[in-house]
Every structure is written in structure tokens, then in C-alpha cells.
Amino acid sequence: MSDHSPGLPDVVAAARRLRGRVRHTALERSLALGERAGAEVLLKLECQQRTGSFKLRGALNALALQPAAHRGRPVVTASAGNHGLGVAVAARELGIGAVVFVPAEGSATKRERIRRTGAEVRPIPGGYDAAHREAEAFAARTGAVYVHAYSDPAVVAGQGTVGWEMLVQRPDLRVLLVPVGGGGLIGGVGIAARMLAPGARVIGVQSTATRAMHASLAAGRVVSPPEEPTLCDGLAGDIDATSLALAQQVVDDLVLVPETAIGPAVRFLLQNEGILAEPSAAVVAALLLEGSHHFGAGPIGAVISGGNVDASTLKGILATNGPGPTSPGAEAPTTR
Amino acid sequence: MSDHSPGLPDVVAAARRLRGRVRHTALERSLALGERAGAEVLLKLECQQRTGSFKLRGALNALALQPAAHRGRPVVTASAGNHGLGVAVAARELGIGAVVFVPAEGSATKRERIRRTGAEVRPIPGGYDAAHREAEAFAARTGAVYVHAYSDPAVVAGQGTVGWEMLVQRPDLRVLLVPVGGGGLIGGVGIAARMLAPGARVIGVQSTATRAMHASLAAGRVVSPPEEPTLCDGLAGDIDATSLALAQQVVDDLVLVPETAIGPAVRFLLQNEGILAEPSAAVVAALLLEGSHHFGAGPIGAVISGGNVDASTLKGILATNGPGPTSPGAEAPTTR
Numbered sequence: 309m310s311d312h313s314p315g316l317p318d319v320v321a322a323a324r325r326l327r328g329r330v331r332h333t334a335l336e337r338s339l340a341l342g343e344r345a346g347a348e349v350l351l352k353l354e355c356q357q358r359t360g361s362f363k364l365r366g367a368l369n370a371l372a373l374q375p376a377a378h379r380g381r382p383v384v385t386a387s388a389g390n391h392g393l394g395v396a397v398a399a400r401e402l403g404i405g406a407v408v409f410v411p412a413e414g415s416a417t418k419r420e421r422i423r424r425t426g427a428e429v430r431p432i433p434g435g436y437d438a439a440h441r442e443a444e445a446f447a448a449r450t451g452a453v454y455v456h457a458y459s460d461p462a463v464v465a466g467q468g469t470v471g472w473e474m475l476v477q478r479p480d481l482r483v484l485l486v487p488v489g490g491g492g493l494i495g496g497v498g499i500a501a502r503m504l505a506p507g508a509r510v511i512g513v514q515s516t517a518t519r520a521m522h523a524s525l526a527a528g529r530v531v532s533p534p535e536e537p538t539l540c541d542g543l544a545g546d547i548d549a550t551s552l553a554l555a556q557q558v559v560d561d562l563v564l565v566p567e568t569a570i571g572p573a574v575r576f577l578l579q580n581e582g583i584l585a586e587p588s589a590a591v592v593a594a595l596l597l598e599g600s601h602h603f604g605a606g607p608i609g610a611v612i613s614g615g616n617v618d619a620s621t622l623k624g625i626l627a628t629n630g631p632g633p634t635s636p637g638a639e640a641p642t643t644r
Numbered sequence: 645m646s647d648h649s650p651g652l653p654d655v656v657a658a659a660r661r662l663r664g665r666v667r668h669t670a671l672e673r674s675l676a677l678g679e680r681a682g683a684e685v686l687l688k689l690e691c692q693q694r695t696g697s698f699k700l701r702g703a704l705n706a707l708a709l710q711p712a713a714h715r716g717r718p719v720v721t722a723s724a725g726n727h728g729l730g731v732a733v734a735a736r737e738l739g740i741g742a743v744v745f746v747p748a749e750g751s752a753t754k755r756e757r758i759r760r761t762g763a764e765v766r767p768i769p770g771g772y773d774a775a776h777r778e779a780e781a782f783a784a785r786t787g788a789v790y791v792h793a794y795s796d797p798a799v800v801a802g803q804g805t806v807g808w809e810m811l812v813q814r815p816d817l818r819v820l821l822v823p824v825g826g827g828g829l830i831g832g833v834g835i836a837a838r839m840l841a842p843g844a845r846v847i848g849v850q851s852t853a854t855r856a857m858h859a860s861l862a863a864g865r866v867v868s869p870p871e872e873p874t875l876c877d878g879l880a881g882d883i884d885a886t887s888l889a890l891a892q893q894v895v896d897d898l899v900l901v902p903e904t905a906i907g908p909a910v911r912f913l914l915q916n917e918g919i920l921a922e923p924s925a926a927v928v929a930a931l932l933l934e935g936s937h938h939f940g941a942g943p944i945g946a947v948i949s950g951g952n953v954d955a956s957t958l959k960g961i962l963a964t965n966g967p968g969p970t971s972p973g974a975e976a977p978t979t980r
Contacts, residue, residue, distance in 0.1 A: 331670060336694065339760040356692045358672070360918035417915045424675040575955055579753045582696035582952040584920040616918040619911055619962050626959035 313554060314461040316503040319468035319496060322369045326469055329401065330365050331357055335477040335609065340580035345596045347606030350481070352474050355585055355615025361542075362470050362613050363394030363457075366492060369466030370455050371398050382407055384452040386436065386443035388414040388422070390542055390614055391457040396427035407452060409443040411435050415618060436545070458490030459550035468496025474609045475504040483603045485592040485610040488512035488521045488562065489543035491551030493613060498558025512555070512562040513591040515570055518543035522562050524552050539570045539621065542588030542614060563601065569594040571625040574617075587621070589613040649890060650797040652839040655804035655832060658705045662805055665737065666701050667693055671813040671945065676916035681932045683942030686817070688810050691921055691951025697878075698806050698949050699730030699793075702828060705802030706791050707734050718743055720788040722772065722779035724750040724758070726878055726950055727793040732763035743788060745779040747771050751954060772881070794826030795886035804832025810945045811840040819939045821928040821946040824848035824857045824898065825879035827887030829949060834894025848891070848898040849927040851906055854879035858898050860888050875906045875957065878924030878950060899937065905930040907961040910953075923957070925949040 333353045341349040354362040371383060382405035385395045392408045399406035408422050412431035423429045432439040447454040456463065470493065475481060484501055486494040498510045514522050517538035523531045524547055532546050547555075555562075570587045573594035577583045585593065592610040595601060617625075669689045677685040690698040707719060718741035721731045728744045735742035744758050748767035759765045768775040783790040792799065806829065811817060820837055822830040834846045850858050853874035859867045860883055868882050883891075891898075906923045909930035913919045921929065928946040931937060953961075 334667060334694075340757070343760070353692075356689075358670075421676070421916060421918075424679070578953075578958070579955045580757060582757075584951070615920070617914075619915045622914070623959065623962035626955055626962065 312461070314465040314468070314496070314499060316499060318461070318465035319472050319500050322365070322462075322465040323469040323472050325372055326365055326368055326466065329368055330469075332473055333357055335474055338581055340576070341593060341596050341610075344599065345603065345606070345608060347603055347608055349596060350478060350607055350609045351581075351583070352470060352609060352611045353583070354470060355583065355589060355612045357614075359390070359393045359397050360614055360616040361390035361394065361586075362467055362493060362611075363390040364397060365469050366460070366463035366466035366496075367391070367394035367398035367455060368401070370460050370462040371395075371402050371404060373462045374453060378453050380404075382450070382452045383455055384409070384443050384447050385455050385457070386410070386440040387457060388418045390616055392422055393425075393616075395455050396422045396425040399427065400425045407443075407446060409439040409446070411439050418618075458492030458495075459548050464492050464496045464499070464554065466496070467493045468500045470611060471497030471500035472504070474611075475500060478607060478609060479505065481505060481508050481607055481609040483606065483608040484508055484510050485595065485608060486510065486512050487543060487588055487591050487611060487613045488514050488555075489518065489540075489588065490545065491521055491547050491555050493611070494559055495551060495554040497611070498554070502558055509560045510558060512559050513595050514543055514562065514564055515540045515567045515591055515594075516564050517567040519564055520545065520547045521552070521555060522564055525555060525559070525562055536567075538567055539587035539625070540591065542586065543591070563595055565591055565594040565598060569598055571628050573597055574622075574625050577612075583612065584615045584617065585612045586614045586617040587625070589615070648797070650801040650804070650832070650835060652835060654797070654801035655808050655836050658701070658798075658801040659805040659808050661708055662701055662704055662802065665704055666805075668809055669693055671810055674917055676912070677929060677932050677946075680935065681939065681942070681944060683939055683944055685932060686814060686943055686945045687917075687919070688806060688945060688947045689919070690806060691919065691925060691948045693950075695726070695729045695733050696950055696952040697726035697730065697922075698803055698829060698947070699726040700733055701805050702796075702799035702802035702832075703727070703730035703734035703791060704737070706796055706798040707731075707738050707740060709798045710789060714789050716740075718786070718788045719791055720745070720779050720783050721791050721793070722746070722776040723793060724754045726952055728758055729761070729952075731791050732758045732761040735763065736761045743779075743782065745775040745782070747775050754954075794828030794831075795884050800828050800832045800835070800890065802832070803829045804836045806947060807833030807836035808840070810947075811836060814943060814945060815841065817841060817844050817943055817945040819942065819944040820844060820846050821931065821944060822846065822848050823879060823924055823927050823947060823949045824850050824891075825854065825924065826881065827857055827883050827891050829947070830895055831887060831890040833947070834890070838894055845896045846894060848895050849931050850879055850898065850900055851876045851903045851927055852900050853903040855900055856881065856883045857888070857891060858900055861891060861895070861898055872903075874903055875923035875961070876927065878922060879927070899931055901927055901930040901934060905934055907964050909933055910958075910961050913948075919948065920951045920953065921948045922950045922953040923961070925951070
């Protein structure tokens with residue numbers, strides 16, 4: 309794929325390319341969120357995607373589209389999160405070597421999960437930025453192919469298959485709610501929606517602590533809000549000019565939900581729907597639960613983009629008081 | 645369906661009947677469990693089934709097979725758990741009224757989840773047994789159809805579609821590991837396996853605190869071990885002569901894992917595979933992690949039968965020390 313912005317044909321080609329390699333995840337009605345929103349709410353369950361997030365789609369599409377001259381070269385990226393795992397699994401399945409640079413300070417379990425795919429894991433001290441620099445230097449030195457997490461057009465087209473599937477499953481969706489980090493997912497979903505459902509609104513959601521895209525759309529240029537503590541590790545970090553330009557074209561609104569609403573939204577989905585969403589995905593539920601936005605008649609399609617949440621993080625979320633869990637010991641002994 | 649024991653044709657007919665109504669869930673390789681078991685391990689992800697467990701299969705099959713004379717009658721059951729939810733959702737989709745008796749002491753959130761499907765929920769004080777008696781009395785009084793959780797032959801055939809799908813997905817499975825409560829799931833899976841893969845071993849797993857089937861197989865008759873506290877609410881309770889007779893025919897081994905191994909197994913799956921299994925489902929992982937059984941070359945197919953775990957229960961599991969979670973705060977801030 310060339311460097312120009314991808315279009316619907318690229319998304320459709322990606323959907324064909326990914327068939328049998330990714331799950332056609334369910335678009336499932338949430339009665340509990342529907343009651344709160346006063347409209348039909350349908351959840352796109354990418355938390356049930358292979359690797360636990362949508363990131364596999366973009367990674368597979370990008371690796372499958374490498375030009376012939378690059379065939380056989382290893383792929384490299386920096387991420388101990390969903391993108392790193394997506395790239396590692398995609399490389400394994402396409403028979404390509406993978407090197408994943410991860411922050412040495414990060415979770416050993418996450419590293420191990422990537423290592424098990426057969427990828428080489430290189431822990432780098434100094435946080436994500438240092439790992440990212442080392443990965444780029446490695447690519448320049450060795451000719452390995454660097455897969456960018458959100459602005460590679462093949463990655464965007466791959467993520468767009470989420471929106472393509474949703475609109476095939478329910479062509480009548482009036483609103484699409486999409487978690488926004490770097491902007492790859494909403495860019496791809498927006499491309500699909502603009503063409504397939506021109507009347508539908510594409511609404512991005514971020515937490516107040518991960519508002520790079522929100523701030524950049526407001527400023528009309530890439531800005532980097534200061535880092536803040538957040539549960540939404542998958543939405544944190546900067547964006548770039550490519551993803552901003554795409555968002556300016558295909559995103560209708562971008563809404564912030566309070567960081568404090570994220571934990572309760574994770575609990576709500578777990579308790580009322582039996583769905584484990586990672587905090588970065590729960591932003592869309594937080595928006596519906598907050599009730600400050602009225603979305604009209606719906607139906608509303610909301611992307612639950614992933615389900616990978618660290619056990620220690622989840623423990624913290626469940627330990628917090630708030631709506632959701634009922635008291636322990638209140639269960640009947642036998643509920644078979 | 646008549647009262648005689650179901651066979652493979654009943655399971656195949658159920659699979660056809662359920663097509664498009666239940667998810668053909670993934671059978672996904674677990675590299676982490678495979679490392680521990682020294683064999684290929686494939687997880688049947690019924691935790692990703694609609695309603696969060698396999699119970700929908702049996703409920704839908706049973707309701708679809710009601711004789712014409714019963715059409716239009718409401719369906720009744722007693723359970724605030726996966727069976728209750730499965731029956732409620734099945735009734736909704738088939739346009740049948742449903743009345744679900746639940747222990748008044750149980751979780752309000754679970755009751756609410758059933759109520760949202762449109763079912764009538766009747767809370768009964770006095771625990772599960774009282775709810776069960778009331779449900780049977782209601783059925784006798786009103787002509788409503790009582791759907792038994794595990795020994796109705798149509799329910800067994802419906803649950804058997806789990807095994808049918810597994811052996812279609814991977815006909816080379818040598819071992820099937822199945823959580824055992826009342827015995828409906830392993831009965832159905834065993835029927836499928838006996839015919840489709842006669843060389844494969846069907847191995848049931850229970851926790852030491854939920855060993856009614858284990859004790860009954862050992863005694864050669866139905867026995868009721870005293871109730872013990874357990875995380876495995878879906879496996880607790882008694883069995884009956886019907887499910888025992890079927891297990892005697894189709895189950896090779898039945899293995900107990902220590903109740904103390906259940907929490908760590910839930911944590912292991914969450915942390916290493918990003919899978920939220922309910923404790924009743926995690927028994928199969930606990931057995932593989934325990935390492936006391938060597939299963940030969942595999943491949944091993946293990947049924948992760950559900951993913952509905954109460955937030956308060958999960959909180960307790962994650963709060964316990966042991967293998968699994970890494971320390972909080974050890975995460976890199978940005979892992980996109």
C-alpha cells in the first residue's frame with residue numbers, strides 16, 4: 309500500500325485478506341447500557357478478538373502488504389501492550405521473525421506472553437520512549453521493517469475492518485462510538501463509516517487523562533498534553549500529523565469522559581454483561597453511563613476494543629467503591 | 645425428544661438447530677498452558693458464548709424441542725446463575741414467557757441481568773433449594789414447562805454441541821477436559837466424543853469442594869457430599885441418577901483439583917492469556933497447572949465453560965497472593 313491515506317477499497321481488501329485469520333467478532337446487544345442510554349446499544353466485542361484486542365487486524369494487514377523486496381526481513385516494533393502482541397502473533401503466523409522492544413520496567417508477564425509467540429523480546433531501560441528509539445535504530449541498522457502502531461496506512465485499513473464488520477452486521481447503526489488513542493482505530497472505522505453509512509455519526513471517546521487527539525483537534529495541530537496517570541494505558545501517548553489529518557476528515561465529535569468514570573464502567577460491564585473490557589475500551593461505556601450525551605434513537609454501535617487488563621490493575625478497579633459489585637457473601641451457595 | 649438417553653444424532657440435530665443462535669466459539673491454542681502441560685493445549689472459549697456460558701445451548705435446544713402441545717406455555721426454572729440466564733435468553737428469543745425463581749439472598753445484579761431479558765424474576769427466601777421447590781410447584785400448578793439444568797435429554801444434547809464443535813475444529817484431539825457439576829456438559833460432550841473420536845479420553849474435572857459426581861462415580865450410586873464453601877458456584881450441588889448413568893457410560897476419568905488451586909488458575913488465565921474464566925471453568929486449567937497428571941502427547945482440548953464471575957468474587961481472587969499478578973506500579977506508563 310502506498311503512503312497516501314487509505315480508502316474504503318483498502319478496508320474491504322483488508323477484510324478479505326484477514327478472513328480466517330481474525331475473528332469476525334460479535335456485535336451484541338447490551339440491554340443494561342441500552343436502559344441507561346434510552347436507545348439500542350450494540351457492543352462490538354473486540355475484547356474477544358484473538359490476542360484480546362483489535363490490534364491484530366492492523367498488524368496482520370501491514371505484514372501481509374509488505375512489498376516483495378522486504379519479504380523475509382524481520383519486523384520490529386516497540387510495545388509491551390496490545391500492538392506488540394498483535395505484531396508478534398501476526399509475524400508468527402506469516403512466518404516472519406519479530407523483534408519487540410519493551411520497557412524493562414514493564415510487566416514480566418506481558419513480556420513473557422509476547423516471547424511465547426516466538427518473538428525476540430528486548431527489554432530496554434528508560435520507559436517506552438527509550439524502547440521506541442531503540443526499535444527505530446534497530447530498524448535503520450538492520451533493514452527490519454518497523455510497523456507503526458497507528459499511522460501506517462495498512463494498519464489503519466486493517467483496523468477499519470472493525471467498522472466494516474459492524475456496518476455489515478447492522479447497516480442501520482446511527483452512531484459509532486470508538487475509543488481513541490493514537491487514532492488508528494477511529495481513522496479506519498471512520499473511513500468505512502463515511503462510505504457505507506454516510507448518515508451515521510462517528511464519535512471518538514478518550515479519558516480526560518489521555519486527551520492528545522482531543523487537544524490536537526481543538527488546536528488544529530498536533531499538541532502533546534502533559535502525561536497524567538491513567539487506567540487507559542492503551543490510549544495514552546501522543547498522536548502524529550497523519551492520524552490527526554485523518555481524524556479531521558472522518559471524526560464527527562470527540563468526547564472526553566472523566567478518568568474517574570473508567571473504573572466504574574469496567575465494573576458495570578463485568579457485573580451487568582459479564583464482559584471484561586480493558587479500561588481503554590470501557591471509555592465508550594463510561595460515556596453511555598455518564599448520561600450527559602443524548603444520542604437520539606440509535607442504534608448505537610460501541611467498540612469494546614480490547615480485554616487485556618493486568619491482574620493488578622483489575623484488582624485496583626474492583627477494590628474501589630462505587631456502583632457495580634454487590635457485597636461478598638450475598639451470593640446463594642448454589643446458583644447452577 | 646423422548647426421555648431415553650440422547651445419542652450422537654441428537655447432538656448433531658441440536659448443532660443444526662442452534663446454528664445462528666449460539667456462537668461457534670473459538671478453539672484457541674494456549675501457549676502458556678501448553679508450556680506447562682508439555683503438549684498442545686486448545687481452549688474451547690465458551691466464556692465468549694452469548695450469555696457468557698455454554699448453558700444457552702442446552703436451554704435453547706430444550707425449548708425448541710417442546711412438543712406442540714406445550715407451545716405457548718411459559719417456561720420455568722430455578723437459578724440465578726448461568727442456567728437461569730440461559731433459559732431466560734432462550735425464552736426471549738423463541739418468544740416464550742419465562743419465570744425464573746431465584747434465591748432472595750442472592751446477587752441483585754444477577755437478578756437484574758435476568759430481568760432485563762424480559763423474564764419474570766421471583767425471589768424466594770430460603771436459598772436455592774427453596775427456590776427450586778417453588779419453581780417445581782409453580783410448574784405443577786400452572787402447566788409451565790420446567791427445564792432441568794442437567795438431566796433433561798434435550799439439555800444434554802444441546803451441551804453436547806460443545807464437544808461436536810471441538811471435534812469438528814480439531815478431529816485429532818486426544819484428551820477432552822471438561823468441568824463437571826451436575827453432569828450435563830460432560831454427558832453431552834462424552835456422547836459426541838465416543839462416536840466421533842473413540843480413541844480420545846473424556847476427563848471430567850471438579851474441585852475438591854464440589855465433588856458430587858466424583859463421589860457418586862466412586863460409590864456407584866448417587867451420593868451427596870456435604871456442602872463446602874467453594875469458588876465454583878456453577879459446579880456445586882447434587883447430581884441425579886440420570887446424569888450419573890450417563891457419566892458411567894461416557895466419562896473415562898474424573899479428577900479432583902484442590903479448591904485452593906482454583907483462584908490461581910483464574911489469575912493464570914487472565915494474566916497469561918487475557919481470558920476471564922469463571923472459577924467453575926478454571927478447574928481444567930488448574931489441573932493442567934498442577935502438573936500431577938501427564939496426558940501424553942495431546943492435543944488436549946479443554947472447555948472453558950463460562951466467564952461469568954461476580955465482581956466481588958473476582959476481587960477476592962485477585963487480592964489473594966500467589967502466582968499470577970505482578971506488582972502494581974510496575975507497568976510502563978504507555979504500552980500502546
